[in-house]
Amino acid sequence: MRLDSRFHGNDKDMEYKYNAIVLNKIDTGETDRVYVVYTREAGRILARAIGVKKPNAKLAGNLESITQCEIFLVKGKGRGNITGVIPTENFLAIKKDVDALEKVFGVMKIFNRLMTQEEKDEKTFQLLLDYLLVMEKEAGEKEKDILKFDVYTLGFIFKLLQNLGYKQEVKKCAVCSGKLVSGENYFSAQMGGIICPNCSKQETKKIKINDEAVKFIRIVLENKMENLGKIKLEKKNLNNLKIIANEVVRWIAN
Numbered sequence: 001m002r003l004d005s006r007f008h009g010n011d012k013d014m015e016y017k018y019n020a021i022v023l024n025k026i027d028t029g030e031t032d033r034v035y036v037v038y039t040r041e042a043g044r045i046l047a048r049a050i051g052v053k054k055p056n057a058k059l060a061g062n063l064e065s066i067t068q069c070e071i072f073l074v075k076g077k078g079r080g081n082i083t084g085v086i087p088t089e090n091f092l093a094i095k096k097d098v099d100a101l102e103k104v105f106g107v108m109k110i111f112n113r114l115m116t117q118e119e120k121d122e123k124t125f126q127l128l129l130d131y132l133l134v135m136e137k138e139a140g141e142k143e144k145d146i147l148k149f150d151v152y153t154l155g156f157i158f159k160l161l162q163n164l165g166y167k168q169e170v171k172k173c174a175v176c177s178g179k180l181v182s183g184e185n186y187f188s189a190q191m192g193g194i195i196c197p198n199c200s201k202q203e204t205k206k207i208k209i210n211d212e213a214v215k216f217i218r219i220v221l222e223n224k225m226e227n228l229g230k231i232k233l234e235k236k237n238l239n240n241l242k243i244i245a246n247e248v249v250r251w252i253a254n
């Protein structure tokens with residue numbers, strides 16, 4: 001979003017304001033850093049923070065990974081320079097909880113692998129924000145349920161794949177469109193969903209999928225992030241879904 005034109009000896013420099021979530025930081029040189037942020041207005045962008053590693057640098061604290069903030073950027077051609085940051089949500093409960101933090105960092109890694117373009121995608125921005133908010137809420141509970149971290153995290157990954165246009169057929173066979181019968185189904189990343197026992201004979205890259213895991217993906221794709229906490233998952237189904245999610249991400253990112 002353009003605010004106004006600034007004249008920094010170069011009439012092409014302009015100031016922008018972004019609603020952003022900090023994903024990652026990259027050290028460049030002795031005092032500078034490049035931040036990878038996902039913004040509501042422009043998708044994934046890289047922005048430079050000059051002098052951010054100097055002692056007393058004010059920007060650094062507000063630019064920690066997993067922080068939602070408003071970022072002000074002066075930009076001409078190429079990468080912009082961060083001139084100001086106002087944090088709006090620090091996600092402190094996540095940052096204090098080892099289990100939640102591990103899941104969120106895993107998600108950030110996958111997110112970085114899949115979202116490589118600078119392209120506006122408000123739906124995905126909102127999804128990422130909703131994911132962090134439910135994780136924050138659970139991490140802040142007195143009697144938190146660690147399995148819920150897994151449910152939200154897997155839910156987020158399948159919903160992200162859906163946002164990116166990756167087909168996940170879970171209602172009929174992705175190859176022959178035949179009705180799915182419980183018990184003997186497989187998942188194929190390449191074919192884009194569940195395949196029936198008959199079609200699976202032709203497929204070399206396939207993963208056996210439990211009925212509960214099929215149900216999980218169906219529910220996830222049709223429900224909002226905040227409602228996924230009600231889903232109960234057994235450990236074996238959780239592991240089955242983790243393998244499938246990893247396989248799809250690997251297939252897309254390669």
Ligand SMILES: [Zn+2]
Nearest residue numbers: 173176196199
């Ligand atoms: Zn089939």
